[in-house]
Amino acid sequence: MKKLILSIVALAAISLTSCSSDEQTNDLQGQAQEQQVSNNTRKAALAELCSVTSTSITVTRWQAPSSVDSNWTPVSAAIGGVNVQWEGIYGASIRPTGNAAQWYVGTIALNSSCDEWDIWKANILVKNASANLGTAPTDPYNVLGYHGTISGSNYGLGYYSYDISTHIMTPARAIVIWKTSGTNSQSVTSPSSATEAYLVKVTAVTPGTSSSTISYNWTQVL
Incomplete structure (x- = not known):
């Protein structure tokens, strides 16, 4: 019984770690996408503004x-x-x-x-x-x-x-x-x-x- 409880706790810890890692990855990907959108918007604005x-x-x-x-x-x-x-x-x-x-x-x-x-x-x-x-x-x-x-x-x-x-x-x-x-x-x-x-x-x-x-x-x- 004790071994079963320890196994369940271990699995829960692994699951929590995995979820946390996934959330961090998603956050980083989201930030990168936002930065890319910002850069593209700025480039488009400059292209329009800098027309000769x-x-x-x-x-x-x-x-x-x-x-x-x-x-x-x-x-x-x-x-x-x-x-x-x-x-x-x-x-x-x-x-x-x-x-x-x-x-x-x-x-x-x-x-x-x-x-x-x-x-x-x-x-x-x-x-x-x-x-x-x-x-x-x-x-x-x-x-x-x-x-x-x-x-x-x-x-x-x-x-x-x-x-x-x-x-x-x-x-x-x-x-x-x-x-x-x-x-x-x-x-x-x-x-x-x-x-x-x-x-x-x-x-x-x-x-x-x-x-x-x-x-x-x-x-x-x-």
Whole structure:
């Protein structure tokens, strides 16, 4: 009788151990499946978010010389959910305008990619920061074009360089446009507080006799 009781107890212990092991296995499998679903969802979201749109726009010069900002007629465009205008010399400067919300601009390394927004957003150079402002154009806030000083005009932070002798414009930085709370176009804001953001890369600026074509692509990063 004693042996029978011991046998029953042993079998019960084995059964309990087996059930516990099965439950742990099921839990681990469930966690792995949840992680896989989460990863797949994130990849799908990134694929949709990081879709690249390539386009171009032509800006015309209404009078000579080309080196005067106001001689170029601004042209409006939309980049995702933000309205911008291309303006200034050869129409290569970009400025958010005509939006209900506040949008701001800055630059980042040209090789920055959409799926690494969380990594490089802290490295964005903000145009409205005092150290990055120039004295040109007439409204030097929240606009990106030529980088530095040329022909006596200081444009501050920009995204392209220009060789006067060859008339070649070379994009050196990517443009970032983000939406966040701010008082006006002169506010200094942090991209880290953005609720929506776009990465813009100008691929070519092709000057003509009295017009200029800006080719670029954009990607929503947030």
